[in-house]
Amino acid sequence: MPLIAIEEHWSMPDLTAALHALPQPDESLVLGEMGDNQERLKDLEAGRMAAMDAQGIDLSILALIPPGTQSLPPKEALTLSRSANDVAAAAVARHPARFRSLSTLPMSSPKDVAPELERAAGMGHVGTMVYGRSGDLFLDDPAYDEFFGAASELGQPVFLHPQLPSAAVRDASYRGFDPMTELALAAFGWGWHMETATAALRLILRGTFDRHPDLQVVLGHWGEMLLFWLDRADSISRIAGLPRSVSDYIRSNFYITNSGMLNPALLQHALSVTSVDRLIFSTDYPFQGPTNEEIRSFMAHFSSEAERQQFAFRNAASLFGIDV
Numbered sequence: 001m002p003l004i005a006i007e008e009h010w011s012m013p014d015l016t017a018a019l020h021a022l023p024q025p026d027e028s029l030v031l032g033e034m035g036d037n038q039e040r041l042k043d044l045e046a047g048r049m050a051a052m053d054a055q056g057i058d059l060s061i062l063a064l065i066p067p068g069t070q071s072l073p074p075k076e077a078l079t080l081s082r083s084a085n086d087v088a089a090a091a092v093a094r095h096p097a098r099f100r101s102l103s104t105l106p107m108s109s110p111k112d113v114a115p116e117l118e119r120a121a122g123m124g125h126v127g128t129m130v131y132g133r134s135g136d137l138f139l140d141d142p143a144y145d146e147f148f149g150a151a152s153e154l155g156q157p158v159f160l161h162p163q164l165p166s167a168a169v170r171d172a173s174y175r176g177f178d179p180m181t182e183l184a185l186a187a188f189g190w191g192w193h194m195e196t197a198t199a200a201l202r203l204i205l206r207g208t209f210d211r212h213p214d215l216q217v218v219l220g221h222w223g224e225m226l227l228f229w230l231d232r233a234d235s236i237s238r239i240a241g242l243p244r245s246v247s248d249y250i251r252s253n254f255y256i257t258n259s260g261m262l263n264p265a266l267l268q269h270a271l272s273v274t275s276v277d278r279l280i281f282s283t284d285y286p287f288q289g290p291t292n293e294e295i296r297s298f299m300a301h302f303s304s305e306a307e308r309q310q311f312a313f314r315n316a317a318s319l320f321g322i323d324v
Helices: 011-020 025-031 036-042 046-055 074-094 110-124 142-154 169-175 179-186 193-204 226-233 235-239 245-253 264-275 292-299 305-320
Strands: 002-010 059-064 100-103 127-131 158-161 217-219 254-257
Touching: 002 046, 002 158, 002 305, 011 074, 025 036, 025 179, 036 046, 046 158, 046 254, 046 292, 059 074, 059 127, 074 100, 074 110, 100 110, 100 142, 110 142, 158 193, 169 193, 179 193, 193 217, 193 226, 193 245, 226 245, 226 264, 245 254, 245 264, 292 305
Parallel strands: 002 059, 059 100, 100 127, 127 158, 158 217, 217 254
Antiparallel strands: none
C-alpha cells in the first residue's frame, strides 16, 4: 500500500537568516534548530529520502517550516517566497517520484499573494501553506479574498498551519514561566492550535466558503482542536447568519491530517464528526518521528482495507492531484 505524507517540512538558509534578522524574530525558529533538525530540514536529497524509506513513506509533500515568509516586510516576503518556491520546485523536478510541494506566499503583501499562487501552481506546486495572521491582518480579512478565489479556481488546497499567538495574546495568556516553558505553552503545547482553530473558524464565519464553495482547507493535528468543540462552535452559525452549520463546513471544505499523532482515540473522534474521505496521513517531519512499525500499527485501527487506503494515499492523491 503506498503512503503519502502531506506535511513534511523543510527550511531555506536565506529565509532563516532573514527571519533571525527581524527586530523581533519569531521565537519558534528555535524548534527547527534543536538537535539535528536544522540539517534534516535543509536536506532535500538522499538523507530525507532515507528517512522516508525507513518510515515506509513513498511520497512527501514538502512545506516550509513556520512562520514561512509571513512575518517579513512585503518586498522581502515576495522575494523570498519566490525563491522558496523555485527551490522546492527544483527539488520536485529532481525527485518527481518522491516529492511534491506546497507553495510559500508573501502574505504580508496581499496584492502579491494571488499572482504568486498562480505562478507557483504553474510550476507544479500542488497547494499552498499559510498562517492565520500576518502582522495585524487576519487571514479572513477581505484583502485576502482574491487569494481564496484564486486558490479555489486553480484547485490549490490551502494548508492552514499553526503560528505563535500575537505578542498581546502571549502577554495576556502565556507568560509567567521560564522562556522555554512559555514557548512550549504558546507553541506546540497549546497556543499554536488555539490560534489555528480560531483562524479556521473565522474563515467560516466570514463567509469565505459561501463565496468560494469549492475551496478546500487542510488542518493539521487532528483539526487543531476544532473537531472536539463543534457542538459549541455550531451555536455561532445562526448568530453569524450562516446558511449552514460550522460542522457542515468542516465536513465539506476541510481535510484533516494527523501531523504525526498516532492516537487511535483521536482517530475515532475524527471519524465521529467527519468522514474517512476527509482524513489524510502526515508525519510533521522532522518534529514527529513515528517508526514504520508504529505507522502500520496505527493503520490497523481503521475498519477496512479500503479505509486504510483512503487515509494512506487515496485522499491525498485526489486532493492534490497526484497520480499513484
